Amino acid sequence: MVDNVRTLEDAISAHVRDGDEVALEGFTHLIPFAAAHEIIRQGRRDLTLVRMTPDIIYDQMIGAGCAKKLIFSWGGNPGVGSLHRMRDAVQDAWPRPLQLEEHSHAGMATRWQAGASGLPFGTLRGYVGTSLPDHTDTIAAIECPFTGEKLTAVPALNPDVGIIHAQQADRDGNVMLWGITGVQKECVLASRRSIVTVEEIVDAFTPHVNAVILPAWVIDSVVVCPGGAHPSYAHDYSSRDNDFYAAWDPIARDRDTFNSWMQEHVMS
Amino acid sequence: MTQLLDPTLDHTSDEIMTVEASRALSNGTVCFVGIGLPSTAANLARRLHAPDCVLVYESGCIGAKPTVLPNSIGDGVLAEHADVLVSVPEMFSYWLQAGRIDVGFLGAAQIDRYANLNTTVIGDYDDPTVRLPGAGGAPEIAASCGEVIITLRHSKRTFVEHLDFITSVGHAEGGDHRQRLGLRGRGPTAVITDLGVLRPDPTTKELTLVSTHPGVDVDQVRDATGWDLRVADDVSVTATPTRSELDVLRALKSV
Numbered sequence: 001m002v003d004n005v006r007t008l009e010d011a012i013s014a015h016v017r018d019g020d021e022v023a024l025e026g027f028t029h030l031i032p033f034a035a036a037h038e039i040i041r042q043g044r045r046d047l048t049l050v051r052m053t054p055d056i057i058y059d060q061m062i063g064a065g066c067a068k069k070l071i072f073s074w075g076g077n078p079g080v081g082s083l084h085r086m087r088d089a090v091q092d093a094w095p096r097p098l099q100l101e102e103h104s105h106a107g108m109a110t111r112w113q114a115g116a117s118g119l120p121f122g123t124l125r126g127y128v129g130t131s132l133p134d135h136t137d138t139i140a141a142i143e144c145p146f147t148g149e150k151l152t153a154v155p156a157l158n159p160d161v162g163i164i165h166a167q168q169a170d171r172d173g174n175v176m177l178w179g180i181t182g183v184q185k186e187c188v189l190a191s192r193r194s195i196v197t198v199e200e201i202v203d204a205f206t207p208h209v210n211a212v213i214l215p216a217w218v219i220d221s222v223v224v225c226p227g228g229a230h231p232s233y234a235h236d237y238s239s240r241d242n243d244f245y246a247a248w249d250p251i252a253r254d255r256d257t258f259n260s261w262m263q264e265h266v267m268s
Numbered sequence: 269m270t271q272l273l274d275p276t277l278d279h280t281s282d283e284i285m286t287v288e289a290s291r292a293l294s295n296g297t298v299c300f301v302g303i304g305l306p307s308t309a310a311n312l313a314r315r316l317h318a319p320d321c322v323l324v325y326e327s328g329c330i331g332a333k334p335t336v337l338p339n340s341i342g343d344g345v346l347a348e349h350a351d352v353l354v355s356v357p358e359m360f361s362y363w364l365q366a367g368r369i370d371v372g373f374l375g376a377a378q379i380d381r382y383a384n385l386n387t388t389v390i391g392d393y394d395d396p397t398v399r400l401p402g403a404g405g406a407p408e409i410a411a412s413c414g415e416v417i418i419t420l421r422h423s424k425r426t427f428v429e430h431l432d433f434i435t436s437v438g439h440a441e442g443g444d445h446r447q448r449l450g451l452r453g454r455g456p457t458a459v460i461t462d463l464g465v466l467r468p469d470p471t472t473k474e475l476t477l478v479s480t481h482p483g484v485d486v487d488q489v490r491d492a493t494g495w496d497l498r499v500a501d502d503v504s505v506t507a508t509p510t511r512s513e514l515d516v517l518r519a520l521k522s523v
Contacts, residue, residue: 005378010518027327027342029347075401075403076400076402076404077341077468078342079339082401087398090396091396102388102407104404104405104407105360106402109361110357110360124360124361124365125408125411126407127407128437128449128450128451129434129449130407130436132435149450179344180327180328180347183355183356235344239344240339240340240342240343
């Protein structure tokens with residue numbers, strides 16, 4: 001029987017503290033929105049937020065004042081345009097200044113792999129000739145000790161807390177996700193503490209092509225949270241709410257409409 | 269036989285840009301596809317002359333065959349019909365970095381004469397005029413794909429003398445600079461805009477106007493370029509989109 005299943009409120013309050021480095025991952029698919037909303041409701045502050053694509057989930061957390069720093073690689077509203085709350089924080093320090101640590105997708109993926117592997121850094125062919133190393137101090141040139149080839153090193157990501165959403169957990173607390181699996185396995189393995197929200201708990205897993213299974217003993221808390229990825233989606237449970245992503249643009253463009261949307265849909 | 273359109277231009281400038289981008293993909297090509305115009309162009313090619321094109325989306329979908337145009341790079345429709353789904357670290361390391369992708373499609377907010385691209389910031393990095401989404405997959409797509417095709421609308425705001433930020437390297441400072449940096453792919457081979465097509469000079473790598481779209485003259489392209497544009501000796505006219513190209517494109521966009 002699972003002894004790590006908690007309520008969302010309990011899980012967030014047990015694991016997420018002010019000043020933590022927190023990653024809520026999910027590449028377009030399986031983005032843990034419900035967990036983010038709980039962090040916002042609990043009023044966490046000074047978080048360093050880590051995510052390849054900040055997406056609407058971090059636009060909301062940044063606009064709500066949870067973040068002091070963002071580590072990321074692509075900060076747009078996918079298929080729509082800009083993230084206006086993120087842009088307002090960067091350009092006009094509203095509601096507070098936001099420090100950026102900016103990478104490419106390949107660099108972030110490498111950092112996640114290094115973190116999951118327990119290595120201090122990862123290597124890739126990347127960033128050469130771009131302006132990114134001038135502004136991001138977590139990018140360094142390195143030479144291959146065997147061939148002399150010039151490569152790039154990026155440090156491991158090891159957040160205090162990693163949070164993901166998955167389709168299923170079984171009664172022992174093992175977790176299975178499938179479809180586009182992104183960097184979720186790396187996020188859980190690299191983080192010091194981890195929370196997984198799931199669509200449902202099942203008696204036994206049915207095999208899926210491309211499934212990622214995370215054993216119970218690498219997860220700190222499992223939370224049953226059907227629909228917890230909306231407006232992102234859970235493959236075989238829901239579809240991406242593309243209309244919401246488009247509707248977010250005018251909501252987030254203005255500070256007042258953003259605040260009233262958050263009051264109505266997240267805070268109450 | 270494909271019927272050609274009447275030259276009174278039954279297409280928009282965005283449509284000819286998309287059609288011309290789709291023509292750049294030959295059958296069997298393995299193509300790294302971003303959302304927006306690149307995805308539309310690649311799916312158009314797959315429905316017309318390149319049915320065996322392998323579409324790769326950075327979310328981990330290899331051999332995607334979407335029945336409708338996806339709204340994001342991670343829509344379920346991309347995963348459902350893909351040959352294989354891989355994790356994001358695997359996508360960027362085993363597939364892109366290892367050199368398994370023939371063509372990468374990129375857009376940008378700014379481009380310079382050597383086809384270097386900016387998608388990060390307009391103005392000063394620490395005090396930006398406009399903060400843009402940033403790098404995403406672009407720097408390594410630009411570095412590691414066999415070749416890169418760039419699509420963007422032509423204007424003095426986008427075609428600039430000096431980039432505010434180099435997000436992705438095209439031909440760097442020209443000549444063999446790209447090779448000297450150690451970048452493995454050949455770099456940009458075409459820039460397709462709503463006014464015409466530019467290609468890098470074989471030696472200097474400076475972008476050169478090689479064709480204008482029907483109804484566009486060379487001076488119009490010069491006026492929309494923020495540097496003294498190099499123009500080929502004999503500029504051709506881009507082939508007008510055929511009836512079937514336009515029909516399939518419009519059907520794709522209508523869903």
